Amino acid sequence: MIKKEMINRNPLTTLGYANQDVMPNGGLGAVLAHAGLGKTALLVQMALNTMLQEKPVLHVSLNDAVSKVDVWYRELFNDISEGNDPAEIQMYWEKIQTYRFIMTFRVEGFSVPKLEERLSDLMQQNIFKPHTMIIDGLKFDESGRGLLVELKEMAEKYAMRIWFTVHTHRHEPPKEDGLPLSFLHVADLFDVLVQLAAKGPEVYIKALKGQSPDARKDALLLDPAKMLIKE
Amino acid sequence: MKYDDQKIRNIGISAHIDSGKTTLSERILFYTKRIHAIHDVKGKDGVGATMDSMDLEKERGITIASAATYCEWNGYEINIIDTPGHVDFTIEVERSLRVLDGAILVLCSVGGVQSQSITVDQQMKRYKVPCIAFINKCDRSGANPFRVIGQLRTKLGHNAVAMQIPIGLETELKGVVDLVEMKAVYYEGENGEDIRIEEIPGHLLDEAKAKREELIDAASLFSDELTEAILEEKEIPPAMLLAAVRKGALKREMTPVYMGSAYKNKGVQSLLDGVTYLLPAPSEVENIALDMNNNEEAVVLSSDPEKPIIALAFKLEDGQYGQLTYIRVYEGTVEKGSTIINVRNGKKVKVGRVVRMHADQMEDVDLLRAGYIGALFGIECSSGDTFVSPGLNMTMTSMYVPKPVISLAIVPKDNKSQMSMSKALNRFSKEDPTFKTHVDPETNETIIEGMGELHLDIYVERMKREYSAEVTTGNPRVAYRETITQRADFNYTHKKQTGGSGQFGRIAGFIEPVSDAEFIFENKVFGGAIPTQFISACEKGFQQSMAKGPKLEFPITGVKVVINDGASHAVDSSDMAFQAAARGAFREAYLRAKPVIHEPIMKVVVESPTEFQGPVMGLLNQRRGMIIGSQDEGVMCVIESQVPLAEMFGFSTILRSATQGKAQFTMEFAVYRQVPQSIAEKIALEAAQNKKTAA
Numbered sequence: 001m002i003k004k005e006m007i008n009r010n011p012l013t014t015l016g017y018a019n020q021d022v023m024p025n026g027g028l029g030a031v032l033a034h035a036g037l038g039k040t041a042l043l044v045q046m047a048l049n050t051m052l053q054e055k056p057v058l059h060v061s062l063n064d065a066v067s068k069v070d071v072w073y074r075e076l077f078n079d080i081s082e083g084n085d086p087a088e089i090q091m092y093w094e095k096i097q098t099y100r101f102i103m104t105f106r107v108e109g110f111s112v113p114k115l116e117e118r119l120s121d122l123m124q125q126n127i128f129k130p131h132t133m134i135i136d137g138l139k140f141d142e143s144g145r146g147l148l149v150e151l152k153e154m155a156e157k158y159a160m161r162i163w164f165t166v167h168t169h170r171h172e173p174p175k176e177d178g179l180p181l182s183f184l185h186v187a188d189l190f191d192v193l194v195q196l197a198a199k200g201p202e203v204y205i206k207a208l209k210g211q212s213p214d215a216r217k218d219a220l221l222l223d224p225a226k227m228l229i230k231e
Numbered sequence: 232m233k234y235d236d237q238k239i240r241n242i243g244i245s246a247h248i249d250s251g252k253t254t255l256s257e258r259i260l261f262y263t264k265r266i267h268a269i270h271d272v273k274g275k276d277g278v279g280a281t282m283d284s285m286d287l288e289k290e291r292g293i294t295i296a297s298a299a300t301y302c303e304w305n306g307y308e309i310n311i312i313d314t315p316g317h318v319d320f321t322i323e324v325e326r327s328l329r330v331l332d333g334a335i336l337v338l339c340s341v342g343g344v345q346s347q348s349i350t351v352d353q354q355m356k357r358y359k360v361p362c363i364a365f366i367n368k369c370d371r372s373g374a375n376p377f378r379v380i381g382q383l384r385t386k387l388g389h390n391a392v393a394m395q396i397p398i399g400l401e402t403e404l405k406g407v408v409d410l411v412e413m414k415a416v417y418y419e420g421e422n423g424e425d426i427r428i429e430e431i432p433g434h435l436l437d438e439a440k441a442k443r444e445e446l447i448d449a450a451s452l453f454s455d456e457l458t459e460a461i462l463e464e465k466e467i468p469p470a471m472l473l474a475a476v477r478k479g480a481l482k483r484e485m486t487p488v489y490m491g492s493a494y495k496n497k498g499v500q501s502l503l504d505g506v507t508y509l510l511p512a513p514s515e516v517e518n519i520a521l522d523m524n525n526n527e528e529a530v531v532l533s534s535d536p537e538k539p540i541i542a543l544a545f546k547l548e549d550g551q552y553g554q555l556t557y558i559r560v561y562e563g564t565v566e567k568g569s570t571i572i573n574v575r576n577g578k579k580v581k582v583g584r585v586v587r588m589h590a591d592q593m594e595d596v597d598l599l600r601a602g603y604i605g606a607l608f609g610i611e612c613s614s615g616d617t618f619v620s621p622g623l624n625m626t627m628t629s630m631y632v633p634k635p636v637i638s639l640a641i642v643p644k645d646n647k648s649q650m651s652m653s654k655a656l657n658r659f660s661k662e663d664p665t666f667k668t669h670v671d672p673e674t675n676e677t678i679i680e681g682m683g684e685l686h687l688d689i690y691v692e693r694m695k696r697e698y699s700a701e702v703t704t705g706n707p708r709v710a711y712r713e714t715i716t717q718r719a720d721f722n723y724t725h726k727k728q729t730g731g732s733g734q735f736g737r738i739a740g741f742i743e744p745v746s747d748a749e750f751i752f753e754n755k756v757f758g759g760a761i762p763t764q765f766i767s768a769c770e771k772g773f774q775q776s777m778a779k780g781p782k783l784e785f786p787i788t789g790v791k792v793v794i795n796d797g798a799s800h801a802v803d804s805s806d807m808a809f810q811a812a813a814r815g816a817f818r819e820a821y822l823r824a825k826p827v828i829h830e831p832i833m834k835v836v837v838e839s840p841t842e843f844q845g846p847v848m849g850l851l852n853q854r855r856g857m858i859i860g861s862q863d864e865g866v867m868c869v870i871e872s873q874v875p876l877a878e879m880f881g882f883s884t885i886l887r888s889a890t891q892g893k894a895q896f897t898m899e900f901a902v903y904r905q906v907p908q909s910i911a912e913k914i915a916l917e918a919a920q921n922k923k924t925a926a
Contacts, residue, residue: 059860066860066871087746094904102860109863118861121845127852 002081002092003052022210023191026156028148029210030164032183033196037203038222039165042196043134044072046163048080050132051099052092058130058160060115061104062137069102069136101128107137112150119158133162140166141182148186178208196222236534236602237512241310241330241559243360245351246337251367255337255493256300256311261422262500263302263309299546299557299588299604307507310604328354329627330545330559330604333510334362335502340374340490344382352387353838353895361480363487363509364389365502369397370404370492380488388865389486390479392449393442394505395498397490398435407490407498408435410443411469411476416501423496449485450475473508480509513602518561520617523574523624530625536600538562539620540571543627547614547662548606556607556614557588558599561627563620565607566598571618574626580618584608614662635667635680636831636876636900639687640705642676651700652677659690666690676705683833683898684880709877710831711914712903713780714789715824718743723819724798725812735803736761736812738769740794742820750777751791761797761809768806769794772813780826781818783918788829788903792817828911831876834901837886839894841868846889854878855907873901877910 023029031039047057061069074093081089103118122128133155138147155162168180178195179187187193192210196203203222246252301310312331334355338344355362364383366376376397383391395407398415406417408431415435417427431439447467451458454475460467479485489505491498514534520541521527532541540563548555558565565571569582586593587605599605612618617626643649656668656679667680681687684707694700722739738761745751752770761769770792777787797812835856839847844861847870851858856874879898886894906914 066862066869070859087744090746097859098857101858103863104860105863106865109865114863118844121848125845125849125852127848127858 002084002088006049006052006080023161025159025161026152027161027191028152028155028164028189029161029192029194030166030183030190031194031196032166032168032180032208034168034170034198037196037198039167039196040072040136041076042194042205042222043136043163043165044076045080047100047132047134048073048077048096051096054099055131056099056101056128058119058128058133059100059102060133060135061102062107062110062135064104064136066102066104069104073100101130107139110138112147112154116154119154123158130158130160133160134164135162136165138164140164140186145186145189148189152189178206236514236536236600238307238507239310239513239602240307240506240510241312241332241513241602241604242506242510243312243328243331243334244337245334245355251339251493252337255335255365255367255499258493258496258499259309259311259503260300260302262424262503263304299606301587301604304503304507309503309506312604327545328358328360330543331358331360332513332516333506334360335506336362336364336486338364338366338379338383339371340366340369340376340379341371343379344386352389356483359483361483361511363480363489363502363505364391365498366488366490367493369400369490369497370402370495372401374400374404376400376488376490383486383488385866388867390449390484391486391488392446392476393490394446394476394487395490395501396435396439396442398432404492404495404497407501408439409501410439410446411472413439413443418491418497418500423499426500446476447472450479453478453482453485477509481511481515518627520561520625520627523626527626532561534601535562536564536602538601539623540565540569540618541620541623541625541627542571542599542618544607544610544612544614544616544618547612547658553609554611555586556610556612557604558607558618559604560599560601562601564598564600565605565618570621572621572623573612574617574619574624575613579621580610580612582607583610613664615664634710634900635665635682636710636833637683637687638678638680638708638710639691640671640674640676640678640708641691641702642705644701644703648700648702651698652694652702655690655694655698655700659693680710682900683876685883685898707880711783711785711906712829713783713785713787713826714829715742715744715787715821715826717825719820719824721816721820722796723812723816725808725815727808728803732805733800733803734805734808734811735798735800736765736805736808737798738794738809738812738816739796740792740816742817742824743791743793744824745789745791748791749788750774753791753793755793755795756797760799761794762799762804765799765804765806765809766794768809769797769813772810773817775810776814776817776821781821782826783828783915784922785828785918787821787826828906828914829903830906830910832873832901832904833876833879833898835872835874835879835882835896835898837870837872837894837896838867839870839890840866843890843894844868844870847886847894850882850885850889854882855910875904875906876900 033039050057172180193208195206205220299312366379380391383389398405415429415431419425457475489502518532519529522530542558542560544556544558546557643652665682720741724737727734773792780787851872854874856872859871862869
């Protein structure tokens with residue numbers, strides 16, 4: 001039940017991305033938004049979706065502690081599975097938890113070689129092999145193109161896809177294609193781009209790049225309390 | 232007694248073994264005139280250091296359980312509180328750390344940051360205790376305080392900044408240069424009590440200037456006033472510099488470093504100045520109580536002596552006059568003759584004698600105000616209890632006490648040990664609510680129960696040390712539990728006709744799993760199929776069955792029993808008959824309800840240098856552990872995981888050898904989770920074997 005429900009509510013398929021996987025091996029995707037609109041929540045929701053399909057997700061956070069990231073997952077999972085039998089929720093939670101690994105770095109201590117070292121530690125010992133990686137909190141305006149290129153190479157090498165949160169600034173007007181100036185230098189490296197935008201009290205989600213041609217073009221409404229797609 | 236909250240310092244002194252913690256305490260007591268002669272730890276006079284009041288401590292030259300003690304320095308009152316050294320986080324350790332507002336981290340100028348320093352530092356970090364460092368033993372050959380400052384930065388990640396530089400090192404150590412005042416300080420006289428302040432010697436002037444620049448630079452981050460003064464190239468007054476350093480130290484973003492040699496009586500007075508200038512007063516530390524009337528909601532305490540009392544009993548001691556209870560007052564004033572209430576049991580207590588402690592001597596006082604530490608006489612309580620004024624319902628520690636997850640059989644070696652053992656057990660269970668003890672009715676063995684292997688080890692060790700009770704221990708046993716996974720019906724008739732009055736009772740209904748309760752009983756019998764007076768006997772019978780599963784004999788949890796039909800006999804039915812019927816019904820249904828074994832899963836957090844992250848994760852993974860995540864914290868990393876308790880035996884030794892002793896871990900109970908099938912089979916086999924040997 002829970003599995004079906006979650007997959008049905010996957011914001012990306014609803015938004016018109018062709019299949020669950022959205023991106024190929026080595027693909028990069030990003031969620032762009034101002035602070036506080038729910039980038040992390042959206043990515044955690046996608047991660048939960050992936051975990052329910054029994055595909056491992058590595059969540060790399062450059063802001064929060066492991067325990068805080070864990071709370072994100074727990075709360076969103078509880079929100080989505082609300083109304084189901086508590087025993088079933090617990091069972092699913094225990095099951096999917098094994099498909100998640102959280103790594104946190106201090107922003108200044110983060111580098112691709114370091115991440116790769118940690119990752120190979122996990123892979124060599126057969127502890128964890130991610131299908132999807134989420135990197136939350138990377139500063140795109142400060143880290144150059146080089147870092148992204150390295151990450152893309154790493155994604156290709158390990159046959160995974162990486163999602164990023166991109167913090168856009170309110171004072172910075174977007175270009176015609178909706179992309180902020182500070183992101184343009186790396187935009188071509190990305191296969192999928194999704195934007196969250198606030199209009200009054202409501203938050204909309206919009207596909208900027210990578211959806212299938214026959215997909216719906218309009219933006220979907222998100223429930224700002226839970227960051228779930230409103231029916 | 233004076234009442235100025237701003238002039239109180241409640242501090243701990245933490246250090247690696249043998250870096251001179253006791254010698255330093257001894258010197259502090261001497262300079263603050265609490266003692267009038269210095270007795271060295273392993274001194275030839277045979278008196279021993281004052282803080283080591285237990286015979287064993289004096290004999291071996293180590294501090295086992297030093298008491299809380301207080302002294303005065305320049306009008307400031309300093310309470311020095313014992314910080315237990317054991318690595319494991321028992322509730323007791325946690326409590327002792329809670330009452331500290333600040334700490335001195337003592338390091339050896341030769342040994343530098345050693346493994347225990349890492350441990351104590353992490354304890355401080357966990358409880359957000361601001362600290363200043365003291366680099367001791369600068370008189371030793373090979374002393375290099377600046378190397379130690381470097382290690383503080385790289386190994387512990389402190390923003391360590393020298394407040395002084397030494398004048399001479401090793402045997403040439405004469406004194407220090409105070410980088411705030413820019414003066415040379417010499418400690419002279421037989422015991423270093425005469426302080427001579429001079430101009431900085433010429434050959435040290437350049438170095439002193441450079442180090443002062445570093446200090447100002449680091450401190451400027453915490454004070455706009457100081458930054459402005461630097462930009463305007465004004466003279467920087469010492470008070471301004473100290474205020475900035477203090478801000479950084481209180482936020483734990485800067486660690487001011489003092490240096491000297493306690494043994495050679497150098498630098499201790501300046502360190503005391505540092506304690507009074509830089510460590511926080513009680514009201515500058517945020518203390519939190521839990522409001523029991525409001526679902527244990529956190530409430531920030533104000534440290535106001537006029538408010539109702541909130542005080543925490545953090546340590547108990549058996550003295551010649553009965554139990555001595557150390558308390559820290561967080562709010563209000565505890566006066567002789569006032570009435571306080573123990574929140575745990577609601578008992579009213581009248582305060583009798585109030586004392587302040589000085590190692591093993593004491594001084595009577597009339598009252599203890601918010602921020603103060605003292606001791607009460609003749610109060611019956613457990614350590615960790617909160618005392619409040621009547622009408623208040625707040626507690627300093629959560630009332631939630633987790634159930635023990637591990638047990639160990641202990642056997643005293645002889646009769647004398649038997650006596651001491653029961654004394655010790657009585658005491659420990661009073662001190663620590665997570666430590667329990669009982670006698671197994673089947674084997675007649677004394678069983679101790681607790682929250683982990685280390686937790687029990689510490690108590691066994693303390694039994695030996697403090698009560699000289701020699702005991703042998705059995706293998707630790709994990710507290711497994713059983714539960715059911717599906718609904719099963721029952722319809723059971725208990726019938727016995729063996730002469731005398733017969734027994735008859737029939738019960739029908741079903742059992743089903745529940746996740747949020749241990750046992751629920753529901754009566755849905757209508758029309759008197761089971762007469763009302765026997766319903767409670769039915770409940771009792773079912774409840775009895777929960778104590779031990781029919782197959783593996785582990786306690787059963789999470790079962791809802793519903794009875795909806797039955798039958799009785801006018802003469803032969805009785806309470807006994809229905810209890811027996813309930814037990815039979817439970818046995819019948821239980822095995823069909825697909826029982827499974829649940830095991831305690833521990834939250835295991837390993838703190839390790841980054842280079843060992845891979846091996847540590849491997850170790851956890853081998854133990855059926857699920858790694859939640861890893862947190863990179865510069866030189867150290869923190870790995871969070873959930874591991875079955877059954878796999879954690881001996882982990883500390885294995886972890887030590889895999890990480891050159893540089894990693895440490897904490898373990899606490901997280902959740903009960905179903906045991907995988909293969910393991911369940913093994914447990915069933917073991918249980919069967921145990922049963923056989925017991926028989």
